[in-house]
Amino acid sequence: MNRRTAIRRLATFFLTTASLAHAQQPKKIPRIGYLSARDPASDSSRSEGILLALRELGYIEGQNIAIEYRYAEGKIDRFPELAAEMVRLKVDIIVVAGGDLLVRPVMNATKTIPIVMSGGGVDPVAAGFVKSLARPGGNVTGITNITGELGGKRLELLKEAVPKIARVAVLHDAGNPTTGPEMKENLPVAARALKLTIQPWEVRSADDFEKVFAAMGKRRPDGLYVSTGAILNSNQTRIVGFALKSRLPSVYGRIEYVAEGGLMYYGANIIDSYRQVAWYIDKILKGVKPADLPVQQPMKFELVINLKTAKQIGLTIPQWTLMKATKVIQ
Numbered sequence: 630m631n632r633r634t635a636i637r638r639l640a641t642f643f644l645t646t647a648s649l650a651h652a653q654q655p656k657k658i659p660r661i662g663y664l665s666a667r668d669p670a671s672d673s674s675r676s677e678g679i680l681l682a683l684r685e686l687g688y689i690e691g692q693n694i695a696i697e698y699r700y701a702e703g704k705i706d707r708f709p710e711l712a713a714e715m716v717r718l719k720v721d722i723i724v725v726a727g728g729d730l731l732v733r734p735v736m737n738a739t740k741t742i743p744i745v746m747s748g749g750g751v752d753p754v755a756a757g758f759v760k761s762l763a764r765p766g767g768n769v770t771g772i773t774n775i776t777g778e779l780g781g782k783r784l785e786l787l788k789e790a791v792p793k794i795a796r797v798a799v800l801h802d803a804g805n806p807t808t809g810p811e812m813k814e815n816l817p818v819a820a821r822a823l824k825l826t827i828q829p830w831e832v833r834s835a836d837d838f839e840k841v842f843a844a845m846g847k848r849r850p851d852g853l854y855v856s857t858g859a860i861l862n863s864n865q866t867r868i869v870g871f872a873l874k875s876r877l878p879s880v881y882g883r884i885e886y887v888a889e890g891g892l893m894y895y896g897a898n899i900i901d902s903y904r905q906v907a908w909y910i911d912k913i914l915k916g917v918k919p920a921d922l923p924v925q926q927p928m929k930f931e932l933v934i935n936l937k938t939a940k941q942i943g944l945t946i947p948q949w950t951l952m953k954a955t956k957v958i959q
Contacts, residue, residue, distance in 0.1 A: 666727025703863030746771030802858025
């Protein structure tokens with residue numbers, strides 16, 4: 630074998646070895662950061678719903694996608710710390726599963742990692758999250774569920790379900806940005822039209838609930854309206870327990886309360902919202918920039934009624950209200 634043949638064979642060997650080594654290198658799996666304002670248990674329906682929606686698009690956790698979960702457990706002061714941790718993990722996308730108060734700390738932590746909002750009540754343009762709904766313009770996009778604007782409709786449905794109510798206690802999270810317009814505009818206007826008296830009750834921390842519940846009981850409301858917010862959502866079991874113990878007809882801004890034993894939910898169709906979040910993740914992983922993905926508002930709304938709870942508190946829901954329900958829990 631002459632020298633030229635030996636060199637050619639040696640070159641072929643190295644090229645083949647390099648090609649095999651390249652082929653054997655594992656393909657990079659996209660990493661999604663899932664940052665929730667709640668705790669794992671109370672957030673499970675949302676996280677699992679988004680996982681299911683991703684599976685419908687061909688993404689299976691542990692196979693072709695990895696997810697880093699972080700939970701603030703209702704502690705607002707932890708938001709910046711957890712947002713910074715997501716950036717250090719170098720995730721490809723951060724899903725903000727905690728409403729408006731969580732979006733800003735994540736925006737402060739990164740200007741490059743795509744951020745997907747999973748639904749909140751504040752106007753994202755007015756809040757400065759995006760330049761416009763049609764063209765967000767930065768690294769933030771996703772969905773907004775206009776939660777606070779639905780307050781009037783929730784009061785109307787509660788009055789329809791319980792025509793005799795006159796006084797409604799409103800439990801709200803002082804730190805939630807949507808609380809201002811909801812408490813000052815939407816609910817008072819609806820209450821006047823419905824001839825209802827609103828009794829506002831504010832919570833700022835988990836330590837406030839017992840004293841608020843005690844004081845609320847002395848005012849003897851006929852019904853309970855529960856707004857949204859990190860502190861409220863992380864204490865849904867306590868809130869629903871109080872409503873059941875007090876035999877108060879209740880309406881909520883999150884469907885999880887009704888699954889826990891609350892009476893009624895009216896708001897965005899949650900399954901549809903999960904699919905929207907998964908759609909954003911899919912588009913971004915395929916190379917579309919968040920700046921070019923319009924922020925979406927809910928297309929479908931649902932009324933969910935827990936008849937088991939109605940029976941437990943001695944309430945008969947009118948047939949015309951049941952006919953409006955998209956889901957009835959027996």
